[in-house]
Amino acid sequence: MQEQELQALLSQLSPEEKIGQLVQLPASFQEEGNATGPAMQMGLTQEDLALAGSYLGLIGAKKLRKLQETYMARHPHHIPLLFMADIINGYRTVFPIPLAQSCMFDPALVEACASIAAKETAASGVHVTFSPMADLSRDARWGRVMEGGGEDPFVSGQTAAAMVRGYQGKDIRDKGKIGACLKHFAGYGAPEGGRDYNNAELSERTLREDYLPAYRAAVDAGCALVMPSFNTLDRVPSAANAWLLKDILRKEMGFSGMVISDWSAVAELIPHGIARDEKEAAYLALRAGVDMDMSSPVYIKNLKALVEAGKIPLQWIDEAVLRVLTLKNKLGLFENPFKDLDENEESALHLCEAHRQAARKCAEKSFVLLKNEGSLLPLAEPGETAWIGPYVDTQMLNGAWSIFADDGDTLSLRSALALHEKTKNAPTAVGCAIADPDSPVQGFMSAVSLSGVDEAQALREAAALAQKAKNVVLALGEHRECSGEAASRGTLTLPKCQLKLLDSIAEVNPNIIVLLFTGRPLDIRAVQEKAKAILLCWLPGTEGASAAVRTVLGEASPSGRLSMAFPYCVGQLPLHYNHLRTGRPYSGDYKAGRFGSKYQDIPNDPLYPFGFGLTYTEFAYGPVTLSQSSIKKGGGLTASVTVTNVGKRPGEETVQLYLRDECGSVARPVRTLKAFEQVTLKPGESRRVSFRIDESMLRFYDIHMAYTSEPGDFTVFIGPDSRTEKGARFTLKEE
Ligand code: GLC
Numbered sequence: 001m002q003e004q005e006l007q008a009l010l011s012q013l014s015p016e017e018k019i020g021q022l023v024q025l026p027a028s029f030q031e032e033g034n035a036t037g038p039a040m041q042m043g044l045t046q047e048d049l050a051l052a053g054s055y056l057g058l059i060g061a062k063k064l065r066k067l068q069e070t071y072m073a074r075h076p077h078h079i080p081l082l083f084m085a086d087i088i089n090g091y092r093t094v095f096p097i098p099l100a101q102s103c104m105f106d107p108a109l110v111e112a113c114a115s116i117a118a119k120e121t122a123a124s125g126v127h128v129t130f131s132p133m134a135d136l137s138r139d140a141r142w143g144r145v146m147e148g149g150g151e152d153p154f155v156s157g158q159t160a161a162a163m164v165r166g167y168q169g170k171d172i173r174d175k176g177k178i179g180a181c182l183k184h185f186a187g188y189g190a191p192e193g194g195r196d197y198n199n200a201e202l203s204e205r206t207l208r209e210d211y212l213p214a215y216r217a218a219v220d221a222g223c224a225l226v227m228p229s230f231n232t233l234d235r236v237p238s239a240a241n242a243w244l245l246k247d248i249l250r251k252e253m254g255f256s257g258m259v260i261s262d263w264s265a266v267a268e269l270i271p272h273g274i275a276r277d278e279k280e281a282a283y284l285a286l287r288a289g290v291d292m293d294m295s296s297p298v299y300i301k302n303l304k305a306l307v308e309a310g311k312i313p314l315q316w317i318d319e320a321v322l323r324v325l326t327l328k329n330k331l332g333l334f335e336n337p338f339k340d341l342d343e344n345e346e347s348a349l350h351l352c353e354a355h356r357q358a359a360r361k362c363a364e365k366s367f368v369l370l371k372n373e374g375s376l377l378p379l380a381e382p383g384e385t386a387w388i389g390p391y392v393d394t395q396m397l398n399g400a401w402s403i404f405a406d407d408g409d410t411l412s413l414r415s416a417l418a419l420h421e422k423t424k425n426a427p428t429a430v431g432c433a434i435a436d437p438d439s440p441v442q443g444f445m446s447a448v449s450l451s452g453v454d455e456a457q458a459l460r461e462a463a464a465l466a467q468k469a470k471n472v473v474l475a476l477g478e479h480r481e482c483s484g485e486a487a488s489r490g491t492l493t494l495p496k497c498q499l500k501l502l503d504s505i506a507e508v509n510p511n512i513i514v515l516l517f518t519g520r521p522l523d524i525r526a527v528q529e530k531a532k533a534i535l536l537c538w539l540p541g542t543e544g545a546s547a548a549v550r551t552v553l554g555e556a557s558p559s560g561r562l563s564m565a566f567p568y569c570v571g572q573l574p575l576h577y578n579h580l581r582t583g584r585p586y587s588g589d590y591k592a593g594r595f596g597s598k599y600q601d602i603p604n605d606p607l608y609p610f611g612f613g614l615t616y617t618e619f620a621y622g623p624v625t626l627s628q629s630s631i632k633k634g635g636g637l638t639a640s641v642t643v644t645n646v647g648k649r650p651g652e653e654t655v656q657l658y659l660r661d662e663c664g665s666v667a668r669p670v671r672t673l674k675a676f677e678q679v680t681l682k683p684g685e686s687r688r689v690s691f692r693i694d695e696s697m698l699r700f701y702d703i704h705m706a707y708t709s710e711p712g713d714f715t716v717f718i719g720p721d722s723r724t725e726k727g728a729r730f731t732l733k734e735e
Pocket of ligand 1 (some may be wrong): 054086130183262263485
C-alpha cells in the first residue's frame with residue numbers, strides 16, 4: 001500500500017477501530033495460555049477483541065491462518081492482525097542463549113543464527129520477534145543477563161545489531177524475514193540490587209556512555225520496533241518517559257518505527273505510583289510515545305473517553321495508529337496477510353539438519369574454556385572416562401525463553417555419548433539432582449519438577465564409577481529456570497547437592513573436567529579449586545550436548561571469550577572491567593594496605609575477567625606498534641601486533657583492542673574495548689593483526705556533556721583479554 005493509501009485508510013477508521021489498532025492481546029485470549037500479571041483481569045468486551053490489532057505469543061501456521069481469516073473477515077476495514085512472539089534464541093531449532101552467543105565474538109555467526117530463527121518463525125506465521133535484548137548488565141544477580149550481550153557496550157551492540165540484520169535482512173517484507181523489536185529501552189540491565197523490575201540509578205553520562213550504545217547499534221541496524229523497559233530511570237518509568245522515548249530514541253537516534261510497551265507496563269504506571277488511575281496511565285504512556293499497549297486494558301478502555309473529554313488530541317492517536325499501519329504495510333500484510341505462513345514450509349524447516357548443524361556450530365563456538373590444567377582437554381583416552389552429574393541426563397539444555405521449543409528435540413549428554421563411536425560405551429551416573437530439594441526455583445513458562453533422586457545412592461554410584469575411571473567429566477550447573485525473567489538470585493553458588501557431588505568425586509579422582517551449564521555467571525571458586533578443566537557451556541540449545549561431546553573429544557576446539565566476567569563472589573557485584581580508577585586505585589592485592597578502593601576480605605578482580613577464554617593451543621603476542629605517535633582531530637593511526645600460535649594444535653584467537661584515555665575533563669575508565677578480530681592459526685604460524693584507531697574512537701561526554709575528544713595521551717592495549725598490559729602510547733594533539 002502507498003503512503004497516501006495508508007493515510008486514506010486511517011481517515012476512514014472510527015475512533016474505536018483506531019484505538020483497537022493500539023492494543024496487543026495475550027495468547028491466553030485464544031487458548032489456555034500462561035498469562036501473567038493483570039492480563040487475565042482485563043475484562044474486555046467481545047467488540048474490544050474483534051477490533052484488536054495484534055496478538056502476542058500465538059504460533060503455528062494452521063492456527064494463525066485460521067485466526068487471521070476470522071479476524072479480517074470480521075473487521076470493518078479488514079485490517080490484518082500483527083502476530084508477535086518471543087523468539088529469543090531460536091524458534092524450534094534452539095540456539096545458545098544470547099549471552100553465550102555474545103561470547104563467540106562473531107557477529108556474522110550471530111546473524112546467521114538469527115536468520116535461521118526468522119525463517120522458522122516466518123513459516124509459522126509470526127511477523128515480529130521481541131528480540132534483540134540489548135540491556136547492558138554488570139550484575140549476574142539479575143536473571144535476564146542470559147538474554148543480553150554482557151557487560152561491554154561494544155560487544156552488546158555488535159550482538160544486538162547482528163540479530164537485527166539476521167531477523168530483518170534487507171527488507172522485512174522479504175520471504176523468511178521478520179521484524180525485530182529492540183528491548184528493553186533503557187537501562188533495564190542495571191536494576192538496583194540486581195532485582196528484576198527495580199529502579200535503575202544511572203547518571204545521564206553513565207547512561208549515555210555505557211548503556212545507550214548497544215541500543216543505538218540496534219537502531220542503526222534498522223530495528224522495526226522498540227520496547228520500553230519496566231524500570232524507572234531517574235525515577236520515571238520508561239513507558240511514561242518522553243525524554244527517553246521522544247528526545248533520545250526518536251530525535252537523537254532517529255528511530256521512526258513503532259514503540260510497543262512491555263507486558264502490562266502501561267497499567268503498571270499505577271503501582272509505580274505515577275498514575276492515579278488507568279485514565280492517567282493511558283495519557284502518560286501515549287504522551288510519552290508508546291504506540292501499542294501490550295496485554296493491558298488501559299488504552300482500549302480509556303483512550304476514547306480521554307479524546308472525547310479533550311484531554312488527548314486525536315492527533316496523538318492518529319500518529320500512533322499510522323505507525324502501526326506502517327509496520328503492517330512494511331511487512332506486506334495488506335497485500336498478503338499471511339506473509340510467509342506455510343504449513344509445508346513450517347514442517348520442512350523446523351529442526352531440519354542444516355539448522356541443527358548451525359545450532360551445533362554456534363554452541364561449539366559459544367563455549368568458553370576457563371581452565372585446562374595440564375592440557376587435560378581434549379581427552380586423549382575418552383574410553384577411560386566416566387561422565388557424571390545431573391546435567392548428564394537432562395534434556396533441559398535450552399534457555400528459559402525457548403518457550404516454543406520442545407525439550408524432547410534436544411539430546412541429553414547421555415544420548416549424545418551413545419551416538420558417538422568413541423563414547424558409546426562411556427559409563428554415566430547422575431550423582432545428584434539438578435537443584436536442591438528445598439530450592440525455591442519456580443517455573444517461568446512451565447512447572448519445575450525437582451525429580452526425586454535418592455541422593456545417598458546416587459552419590460555412592462557416582463563415586464564408585466569415578467574411582468574406577470582415569471578421568472571424570474562432571475556435568476554441573478544451575479537449573480535453566482533459575483535464569484531469565486523474574487529470576488534474580490542473591491547467591492550465585494551451585495546447589496549444595498552438586499557441591500557435595502564435586503567433593504565426593506574429588507576425593508577419589510583428581511582428573512575432573514567440569515562442563516558448566518548456566519544462564520548467568522556464577523561463583524565457581526569451588527569448581528576452580530577442584531577441577532583441572534572447566535568448559536563453560538552456558539545453556540547451549542538443541543545441539544548443545546553433541547557440541548559438548550565433540551569439544552571434549554577435540555573434534556571441535558573452544559574459542560569463546562567471556563562477554564561477562566565470572567565474579568570471585570556475589571559481593572563484588574555489580575562488576576565491570578571498564579571501571580573508573582578512583583583516587584585510590586586498587587593495588588591488585590586486597591591484603592596489602594588499608595586505604596585503597598578495595599575490600600578487606602576479597603579481591604577486586606573477578607575469578608575470570610571480561611574477554612577471557614583459553615583454547616586448545618597457546619598464542620604469543622609481540623609488542624604493540626603504532627604507525628605514528630600522535631594524531632589530530634579527524635585523524636587516525638594504525639595499531640599492530642604479531643600473534644603466533646606457539647602451541648601444538650590449530651586454534652582461533654580473538655585479538656582484542658582496548659583504549660585508555662590517560663586524563664579527561666571527567667574520570668575515564670581504566671580501559672574500553674574498541675575492536676576485536678579473530679585469527680585462526682596453525683601451530684607455529686604468525687599473523688600481523690592491525691586495527692585502525694580513529695579520533696572518533698576517543699570521544700566521550702565531557703564535563704559539559706558535549707560528545708567530543710580531548711587532547712592528551714592515550715594508551716592502546718592489544719591482547720587476549722581485558723587484563724592485557726601489552727600497550728603503546730600516542731597523543732591526540734591540540735587543534
Ligand atoms: C515480558 C518481557 C519481555 C517480553 C514480553 C512479551 O514481560 O519483559 O521481554 O518480550 O513480556 O512476552
